[in-house]
Amino acid sequence: MESLYLLVPMSIVLVFFIGVLFWWSTRSGQFDDLEGPAHRILMDDDNLPPPPDSQPPSKPEA
Template sequence: MIPAALLLVGVAVYIFFWAVDSGQYDDLEGPAHSILFDDQDPRHQAAVKPDDAAADTDKEPPPRA
């Protein structure tokens, strides 16, 4: 049982250091402050707005007469 626990701790430590190296903890406050941004801001609108090409593929074709 002890080897399994040591293996589990080793995997957890490896995953933690991988997350730190890959930048998972670089910006901890950004998502918390993003709710305060104005929705009418053009930069926010551009980031949220879907691409025109993606919007066209979601629509059904017009019915044939």
């Protein structure tokens, strides 16, 4: 019975701490986009044109 005097307050503090951590994670945007990074890995970027910096210079027409 004496162990309950220690375990009940410890469990209440633990639940409060977990609640604060969950509240912080939702407020900081941790759960905003759960599927975006998984889809981004599968996207194929090979069909995109190269950026303008990497294209060779064009020959001047005569």
